Amino acid sequence: MNVELIAYSSPMPYQCGTACYFNTVYNPMHIIEQAASVCYDSEPDFVKFKIAKGCAKTGHLSVYEHAYFTFHVKGISRACLAQLTRHRHFSFSVRSQRYCNERCSEPVFPASTDEDQDGIIADAYDYAWDAYDRLIENGVAKEDARMVLPNGAPTELYISANARALIEASHLRLCSRAQQEIRNMFDLMKKEIAPLSPEIAGMMVPQCEANPKYQFCTEGESCGRHPRLQDVLATATLKQLEEADEK
Numbered sequence: 001m002n003v004e005l006i007a008y009s010s011p012m013p014y015q016c017g018t019a020c021y022f023n024t025v026y027n028p029m030h031i032i033e034q035a036a037s038v039c040y041d042s043e044p045d046f047v048k049f050k051i052a053k054g055c056a057k058t059g060h061l062s063v064y065e066h067a068y069f070t071f072h073v074k075g076i077s078r079a080c081l082a083q084l085t086r087h088r089h090f091s092f093s094v095r096s097q098r099y100c101n102e103r104c105s106e107p108v109f110p111a112s113t114d115e116d117q118d119g120i121i122a123d124a125y126d127y128a129w130d131a132y133d134r135l136i137e138n139g140v141a142k143e144d145a146r147m148v149l150p151n152g153a154p155t156e157l158y159i160s161a162n163a164r165a166l167i168e169a170s171h172l173r174l175c176s177r178a179q180q181e182i183r184n185m186f187d188l189m190k191k192e193i194a195p196l197s198p199e200i201a202g203m204m205v206p207q208c209e210a211n212p213k214y215q216f217c218t219e220g221e222s223c224g225r226h227p228r229l230q231d232v233l234a235t236a237t238l239k240q241l242e243e244a245d246e247k
Contacts, residue, residue, distance in 0.1 A: 001108075001181075003188035006158075007070040008196060027197045028067035028163065036063040049199060056203060064164035067200070071159045071189055077108035079151035080181045083173075089165035094157040098143035103133055107152040111180035125150060163200050166193075170204035176223035 010026045029049045036051040037044040039060075045051060055063050076084075085092060107125045109118055128150050135145035161169070166189070172178065173186040186204070194201035203210075208217050208226045216229045 001075040001184060001188070002073070003185060003192060004072045005069060005189075005192035005196070006072050007068075007160075009067045009069075027199070028069075029197055029199050031066050032063050032163065035066045036060075039063070053199070061164045061167065064167065064200075065162040067163040067197075068160060069163070069166065069189075069193060071192065072156075073159060073185065074156045075106075075108065075154055076157075076185060077151060077181060078149075078153045078155055080108075080179075080185065081155055081157065082151075083179065083182050084159070084185075087161070087165065087169045089161060090169070091160040092157055095155050097146040097149065097153075097155075101136070101142060102146065102149060102153065103129070103136065105129070105154050107150065108154055108181070109152070111184075121152070125152060167200070167203045171207040171210055174204065175206045175208070175219065176225065177219050177221070 008026075009028045009031050011030070029052055030044075030046055032052040032055075033044045033046060033049045036055050039055075040051065042051060052063060055061065081094065084090070107129075109121060113121060128148050131148045132145050135148065136142065170186050170190065173182050174190075175183075190201050190204040193204070206225075208215050215226045216232045217223070217226050218229050220228075222228045
């Protein structure tokens with residue numbers, strides 16, 4: 001798997017006399033801070049990003065929609081793509097199995113399997129690609145021959161998303177309960193953003209880590225990092241009842 005950040009929100013170049021200035025290293029938090037400042041009729045803070053950070057703390061994440069990122073992703077499975085496209089605010093341009101020849105593609109193996117299980121999967125992949133090759137040789141259109149390809153077939157795509165969409169998707173996809181492949185992908189996306197905007201990368205965390213003061217798991221089954229929300233509420237209710245009895 002390979003993830004590369006190829007574009008991000010940056011300001012228009014500006015003129016100063018006869019010189020034209022470009023910010024070659026630009027933190028998209030500047031755009032977010034500037035957009036957020038108008039909400040409160042305040043001067044933007046382009047050093048500490050106080051307004052933008054304050055908005056994040058209060059859940060006012062709409063201002064984070066002004067910053068965009070575009071990634072080039074190679075080597076993820078079609079199964080991972082199916083999960084990825086459930087994020088409605090992402091934009092995708094994906095290699096087409098209808099028009100591209102998928103012969104000799106290198107399939108993706110699950111991270112959770114062992115050597116013996118990989119052998120079983122490899123045999124299934126060999127059978128699927130052999131069937132695909134024979135169909136192509138017999139004149140079957142690529143769009144129909146692709147029906148025999150597995151979920152492990154690799155793909156390549158470009159993804160664009162605003163900072164809010166990335167942050168909120170990360171809450172789900174960096175969770176320990178998410179499948180390893182998509183967790184790895186979001187971890188690589190986070191690492192690509194970090195040198196550019198450590199503030200935005202710092203918000204790309206599992207849901208249980210989104211609020212440092214109140215850490216709990218919203219999943220039905222917790223990985224054990226934090227207690228489940230329903231258990232926290234049950235404990236709080238029991239404590240309230242005990243305190244009421246004492247009174």
